[in-house]
Amino acid sequence: MPRLATRTNDFLTFQVMELFKQAQALQAAGKDIISLGIGEPDFTAPPxxxxxxxxxxxxxxxxxxxxxxxxxxxxxxxxxxxxxxxxxxxxxxxxxxxxxxxxxxxxxxxxxxxxxxxxxxxxxxxxxxxxxxxxxxxxxxxxxxxxxxxxxxxxxxxxxxxxxxxxxxxxxxxxxxxxxxxxxxxxxxxxxxxxxxxxxxxxxxxxxxxxxxxxxxxxxxxxxxxxxxxxxxxxxxxxxxxxxxxxxxxxxxxxxxxxxxxxxxxxxxxxxxxxxxxxANAMKTFEHRREAFKQRRDYLLPEFERLGIQVPVKPDGAFYIYADISNLGMDSAAFSQRLLLEAGVAAVPGLDFGPAHGRHTMRFSYATGLDRLEEAVARMGRLLK
CATH class of the missing domain: 3.40.640.10 (Type I PLP-dependent aspartate aminotransferase-like (Major domain))
Known part of the structure; x- marks a missing residue:
C-alpha cells in the first residue's frame, strides 16, 4: 500500500455521514427512521x-x-x-x-x-x-x-x-x-x-x-x-x-x-x-419554505423544554437546534445510539463539532416535515420516560 500523507491522520471523521450510513442500513432492513441528523432540506428544487x-x-x-x-x-x-x-x-x-x-x-x-x-x-x-x-x-x-x-x-x-x-x-x-x-x-x-x-x-x-x-x-x-x-x-x-x-x-x-x-x-x-x-415565482417559493422552517423551529423549542432537553441559545437561523443533554444521565454518543436504535430517530452527537461541549450536546436538524417532527418528539418522549 502506498505510504499515506501524514495529514490523513489529522482529518476529522464526519460523524454526520457515518450516522447517515447507519440510518440508511436500518431503513434498508425495514426500520422506520426519522432523520434529525443530516442537514439536507426535505424540499427540492422548485419546478x-x-x-x-x-x-x-x-x-x-x-x-x-x-x-x-x-x-x-x-x-x-x-x-x-x-x-x-x-x-x-x-x-x-x-x-x-x-x-x-x-x-x-x-x-x-x-x-x-x-x-x-x-x-x-x-x-x-x-x-x-x-x-x-x-x-x-x-x-x-x-x-x-x-x-x-x-x-x-x-x-x-x-x-x-x-x-x-x-x-x-x-x-x-x-x-x-x-x-x-x-x-x-x-x-x-x-x-x-x-x-x-x-x-x-x-x-x-x-x-x-x-x-x-x-x-x-x-x-x-x-x-x-x-x-x-x-x-x-x-x-x-x-x-x-x-x-x-x-x-x-x-x-x-x-x-x-x-x-x-x-x-x-x-x-x-x-x-x-x-x-x-x-x-420572482421561485423566490416566493423559497420565502414560503423559509417560513416553514421557522414554524418547525418554533414547534420544537417548547417541546424540547417539555422533554427536559435544554437549548442554551435560541437559534435564529439555519435549521439546527444545539441542545444540552447534561441532565439526561448519558453522554451524547450513547444518547445518539439509543435514539437511533430504540426510538428510530437519528440525531448527531455534539462530539462531531468540537470537544469543548461535545459530550453533553446534540445537534438536531429540523430539515424534515412537521408531521415527522411530531412523531420524533413522541418517540423521544417514550424513550426518555
Missing part, C-alpha cells in the same frame, strides 16, 4: 429550476463554462446579494464553485500557508477543519460559550492570535448552533482581524434562512472579507453541487487560476438551471 435544467440539457449547454462561472449567473448572484443582504457587489468578484465545499477549498488554497493557523469557534462544522488541513494549515478551535452564542468574538481573536495565525473562519448563522453573530459584534471581530493583517472567511450559506430581522452580509462591514455561499440550503439544491464565493477584486485572478486546475468549472447544467432560482 422552474428543474424545467430550466431540462431546457439547457436539450439545448446541449453541457460543455465547460468559464472557470469563474457563467456571466449571467454571476450577475444574478451579485444582484441577489444587493437586494437580500444589502451588499453592493461587482459581479466580477463572484466566483461560481462546485458547492460551498468547493468554495472553501479554493479559499483555503489561496490564503493558507503551510503551518498557518486559522481560528474558528468550538463548536464548528467539522469539515471546516479539514479544508484548512488540506491546504497545509492548522485549524485552531477556540472554545466558545452560550453567552457568546457559541461564536468567535473580537476578544477571542485578540487573545488567541499568535505569530502563526493567518485568519479566521466563521459562519453566521452557524452549523451546528443555528446562531448568528450580531452585526455590531461581527464588525468588532473583523476590525480585530484587519488590524492584524489577517483574512476573514465568512460562511453565509444559511444567511437566507434567517428568522429574526433582516439579514445583512459581512460584506456590508468589510469589502475585503471572503464570503462563502451555496445553492444547497436556501435554494434546496444539495446534490446539484453549486455554490459561490465573493472575494476582494485582487483575489479574483489568483482564485480563478486555482479553480481552473482543481475543478475546471462548476457543473454547467446546474449553473444554467440556477438562473431560474432568481425569478
Amino acid at each position: 422552474q429550476v428543474v424545467e430550466a435544467l431540462e431546457r439547457a440539457a436539450r439545448a446541449g449547454q453541457s460543455g465547460y463554462s468559464p472557470s469563474a462561472g457563467l456571466t449571467p449567473l454571476r450577475e444574478a448572484i451579485a444582484q441577489f446579494y444587493h437586494e437580500q443582504f444589502g451588499a453592493k457587489v461587482d459581479p466580477s468578484r463572484v466566483i461560481v464553485t462546485a458547492g460551498a465545499s468547493g468554495a472553501l477549498t479554493l479559499a483555503c488554497a489561496a490564503l493558507v500557508n503551510g503551518g498557518g493557523e486559522v481560528l474558528m469557534p468550538d463548536p464548528s462544522y467539522p469539515a471546516n477543519s479539514n479544508f484548512v488541513l488540506a491546504a497545509g494549515g492548522v485549524p485552531r478551535l477556540i472554545p466558545s460559550t452560550a453567552e457568546k452564542r457559541f461564536q468567535l468574538s473580537a476578544q477571542d481573536v485578540a487573545r488567541h492570535w499568535t505569530p502563526a495565525t493567518q485568519g479566521v473562519l466563521i459562519a453566521s448563522p452557524s452549523n451546528p448552533t443555528g446562531t448568528s453573530i450580531a452585526h455590531d459584534e461581527l464588525a468588532e471581530l473583523l476590525a480585530q482581524v484587519r488590524a492584524r493583517d489577517g483574512f476573514a472567511i465568512v460562511d453565509e450559506i444559511y444567511l437566507g434562512l434567517s428568522y429574526e430581522g433582516q439579514p445583512r452580509s459581512a460584506l456590508t462591514l468589510d469589502d475585503d472579507v471572503i464570503v462563502i455561499n451555496s445553492f444547497s440550503k436556501y435554494f434546496h439544491m444539495t446534490g446539484w453541487r453549486l455554490g459561490w464565493m465573493i472575494v476582494p477584486q485582487d483575489m479574483v485572478a489568483p482564485v480563478e487560476k486555482i479553480a481552473a486546475s482543481l475543478a475546471i468549472c462548476a457543473p454547467t447544467l446546474a449553473q444554467h438551471a440556477a438562473l431560474a432560482c432568481f425569478s
Whole structure:
C-alpha cells in the first residue's frame, strides 16, 4: 500500500455521514427512521429550476463554462446579494464553485500557508477543519460559550492570535448552533482581524434562512472579507453541487487560476438551471419554505423544554437546534445510539463539532416535515420516560 500523507491522520471523521450510513442500513432492513441528523432540506428544487435544467440539457449547454462561472449567473448572484443582504457587489468578484465545499477549498488554497493557523469557534462544522488541513494549515478551535452564542468574538481573536495565525473562519448563522453573530459584534471581530493583517472567511450559506430581522452580509462591514455561499440550503439544491464565493477584486485572478486546475468549472447544467432560482415565482417559493422552517423551529423549542432537553441559545437561523443533554444521565454518543436504535430517530452527537461541549450536546436538524417532527418528539418522549 502506498505510504499515506501524514495529514490523513489529522482529518476529522464526519460523524454526520457515518450516522447517515447507519440510518440508511436500518431503513434498508425495514426500520422506520426519522432523520434529525443530516442537514439536507426535505424540499427540492422548485419546478422552474428543474424545467430550466431540462431546457439547457436539450439545448446541449453541457460543455465547460468559464472557470469563474457563467456571466449571467454571476450577475444574478451579485444582484441577489444587493437586494437580500444589502451588499453592493461587482459581479466580477463572484466566483461560481462546485458547492460551498468547493468554495472553501479554493479559499483555503489561496490564503493558507503551510503551518498557518486559522481560528474558528468550538463548536464548528467539522469539515471546516479539514479544508484548512488540506491546504497545509492548522485549524485552531477556540472554545466558545452560550453567552457568546457559541461564536468567535473580537476578544477571542485578540487573545488567541499568535505569530502563526493567518485568519479566521466563521459562519453566521452557524452549523451546528443555528446562531448568528450580531452585526455590531461581527464588525468588532473583523476590525480585530484587519488590524492584524489577517483574512476573514465568512460562511453565509444559511444567511437566507434567517428568522429574526433582516439579514445583512459581512460584506456590508468589510469589502475585503471572503464570503462563502451555496445553492444547497436556501435554494434546496444539495446534490446539484453549486455554490459561490465573493472575494476582494485582487483575489479574483489568483482564485480563478486555482479553480481552473482543481475543478475546471462548476457543473454547467446546474449553473444554467440556477438562473431560474432568481425569478420572482421561485423566490416566493423559497420565502414560503423559509417560513416553514421557522414554524418547525418554533414547534420544537417548547417541546424540547417539555422533554427536559435544554437549548442554551435560541437559534435564529439555519435549521439546527444545539441542545444540552447534561441532565439526561448519558453522554451524547450513547444518547445518539439509543435514539437511533430504540426510538428510530437519528440525531448527531455534539462530539462531531468540537470537544469543548461535545459530550453533553446534540445537534438536531429540523430539515424534515412537521408531521415527522411530531412523531420524533413522541418517540423521544417514550424513550426518555
